[in-house]
Amino acid sequence: MKMLEKLIDIVVKAGSEILDVYGTTFEVKTKSDESPLTEADLRAHRIIVNGLADIDSTIPVISEESDVPSFNVRKRWRRYWLVDPLDGTREFVNRNGEFTVNIALIEANEPTFGIVGAPVRGDLYIGDVKKCEAFRIVGSSREPITTRKLGKDGITVVTSRSHGGERLETFLESLVPVFGRVDRTAMGSSLKLCLLAEGLADFYPRLGPTSEWDIAAAQAVLQAAGGSVLQWDGSPLIYNSKASLLNPDFMAVGDSSLNWPKLLKPKSVN
Secondary structure (H helix, E strand, C coil): CCHHHHHHHHHHHHHHHHHHHHCCCCCCEECCCCCEECHHHHHHHHHHHHHHHHHCCCCCEEECCCCCCCHHHHCCCCEEEEEEEEECHHHHHHCCCCCEEEEEEEECCEEEEEEEEECCCCEEEEEECCCCEEEEEECCEEEECCCCCCCCCCEEEEEECCCCCHHHHHHHHHCHHHHCCEEEEEECCCHHHHHHHCCCCCEEEECCCCEHHHHHHHHHHHHHCCCEEEECCCCECCCCCCCCCECCCEEEECCCCCCHHHHHCCCCCC
8 A cells, every 4th residue: 555545544443543533522621731632533643553554664743732842852853753643622622623633754854744534524635845746635536726815805714713803813814905805714733724725715814823733734735736835924824943833923825826925925923
């Protein structure tokens, strides 16, 4: 079995474990960072970590649901798996279906491959950055996906279903004079970046904390489809470059041909 087929199998099996819990009355615990944790997170974690070890036990794995090695250890890694077994646990708890299974391969501090599974929808998003190939698997159908160019009739902004706040609202209001019309699409988990990868939205501003495992797989899908994930000064997000795995504020864009920092420069995000 080829590696891609093995990875797809791992994500499908993890999704099946999640759905088994989804159909029950499950307990919700609270982790030290105040984020929720369920049995589904842990079951998916075990499936993924064991599956990746079977593929190649020499490649390290960082998962949201495992202890993260110290920076002194992992800063020497040139290649490792970065996993979020269940991204969107709040959406899982709220039973709206907008949660995902995420596996990314990080090489030289950048995501080069990602697979995102949406268990309720039965979809898989896959991106190979080196090959510039992104596609969506729906059932037995494999469909290439690409981002879209920003049009002249406004912008579609993806926002989080669970995170927002006054700072984001102020920023979104400031976009109206720039783009003329600002449409919003609310979505949970890493599916926000997948919407951009499919060409169904243009822009996702994230003004608030996320961890590297939250977006790595979907970032690979988006970049393989033609988009970008940038810090607000236009520089790329860098992975595993510091002790903390928290991301700075960032923007995900579909049309990477535009100079987004210059376009948004008059608009403060502070």
